[in-house]
Amino acid sequence: MRVSLRCVAERAGVSDATASRVLNGVDAPVARETRERVLRIAAEIGYTPNLAAKALATGRTKTVALWSVNLRAPHSSQVVYCMRDEIMKNDYDLTISDFKFRVDGALDTSRIISWPVDGVIAVDLPRGDVPGLSNSLLGGKPLVSIGAYVLENVDHVYVDFAPMSAAAVRHLHSVGCRRIAYLVPNWFEWFRSADDARLRGYETAIEQLGLEPEFIVTENEVRAAVGPVLKSHIALHGAPDALFCFNDNMTIAASRALREVGLIPGRDVKLVGCDGIDDSADFYPPLTTVVQPVEEMCAVAWTFLARRIKDPDIPVQQMTLTAKLEIRGSSTGDF
């Protein structure tokens, strides 16, 4: 029923091979007249190639998988969106997948491995073992990872939060804060077991400034998880001067919780988040945040992937980018 290459070829009175040459090869030696006839007929009967067949025949698809752990999180969708532009700009197709953590915190890679793509880009791959991953090849497919956790032996674009986390704490200190708490999720025992650069930056700065570290630990990074913990912390210990938040999403949740206990976020309690999500500037108060250099991350990731697709045997490629502190009303109180 579907119109296949053969249909086109038959109508045009040529062999499959010639039709294929016309439809793909730009520089294939085909008579001008033949080429035009084939193209015309293909358009007439609305031929679209069967990608599965193509993939099987060539072993390539000109498609990459973009793999995100939680598409709904504003930051992920920001990266995914930008990466998508980068991929399509380079004339590749893409398919996006959203993989939740499994119950035990591991990832199920089997589905994506069998999918016919030339490579995969993983956004915010969690620290820990990914089954089938070795030397930047995931089940034999080139893989590049983007994220804020160190990963070894994998092509990886690493955003180092440490320097700017420290800067954020110093900034909060400079506007008068002395009790600066770190609001952080602890899903799957992540906290402390992972090498959280934010934590490193935070602790370094706190120590240098001679302050006491203070932690407010939520079960995970979902907004609903923040309010109750924060409110009970405040009830028990009183409110800190400032909250350094694991990400902007949590900042937003914290902001709401503060209001619910009668505190004004940005005035009574200063806030700094991480990521630089789209909302940060539009929120009220406008959020001070440690911004990830998303466009640069994506550009580098693509370079890495393109290289590895061309030659799977090149050595591991890694690059560290630094984040940037963007100061707004939520930490200055000026809004």
Added chain:
Amino acid sequence: MRVSLRCVAERAGVSDATASRVLNGVDAPVARETRERVLRIAAEIGYTPNLAAKALATGRTKTVALWSVNLRAPHSSQVVYCMRDEIMKNDYDLTISDFKFRVDGALDTSRIISWPVDGVIAVDLPRGDVPGLSNSLLGGKPLVSIGAYVLENVDHVYVDFAPMSAAAVRHLHSVGCRRIAYLVPNWFEWFRSADDARLRGYETAIEQLGLEPEFIVTENEVRAAVGPVLKSHIALHGAPDALFCFNDNMTIAASRALREVGLIPGRDVKLVGCDGIDDSADFYPPLTTVVQPVEEMCAVAWTFLARRIKDPDIPVQQMTLTAKLEIRGSSTGDF
């Protein structure tokens, strides 16, 4: 290099056919002993099926494409996320695509058509012709659409904004507003040419209440497009009492713009948006919004698609769901 079915079969000393039967058919007649041997060997050498080959051989993939026009928009990602759960719950795989409008406002469907999937679910398909779409088949593939615009001849889950838009306007009237403007994007001459149910609801209610309609039209629905237009409108005509916004995303942008000209959103100018995005409750002021019944939409969409995959010839399936007005501080001033 890849381990194929043949590798498994050879090692197990059986034919490809038998190996295939073991690996797929639950109820295929294979000797217990053989079955166990094949399974063991497949696991040992880490066999993963080649989906392209499978797709080619069977014509099916147990995969559906989830197609969104703008993944980065909070509302789209909400629907995509929920739809993803629904699809995976039903033991199908999915691949997500994000298609921007082309310059002329049309959509490029060719890529997705050739991709080996059993069906596609399109979120917020724009009104207008979609190439290759006829009778719920997109290039021969089952298609179900989810969205707030009427589409004929297509399996479609329609969210009717009209009643709740009218309710929103009446609500604003009841809290004392008399100048209620509609803040709406006009990308690609969309406004007025599309059958915008929000507009219908708005105009109906405005007329019934004996008020004057007032339009603030932005170039598109991107946040950056809102501020300048809104501010110059206010400079020219003064501020309205209330803004009924095309979506929550625009409400957030409007909120910021209002503050920038010294007005307090929710007090000086009441706000109602549409969609019910995740942010709406956490925003300050909390946003009154016309919520789409996302979970129900997704459940129905899946039912439609499953039916059509099973039998492409069934008559067109359509369902209309109604939105719900969720009242919060941005319209009551109580926050």
Added chain:
DNA sequence: AAGCTTTCTGAAAGCGCTTACATTTCACAC
């Protein structure tokens, strides 16, 4: 006019898998 290129086209194999059909084996009934 013979020989040599160059240009164009077709035949055929094969990518990894499924599946209809054929075949073998075996247990059981007569």
Added chain:
DNA sequence: GTGTGAAATGTAAGCGCTTTCAGAAAGCTT
């Protein structure tokens, strides 16, 4: 011991496309 059917397995074709190789046609050169 023959016949029958069920159970288990193998054979082979084919899904739609690409690509190698070889052959045909046409244009040169001498």
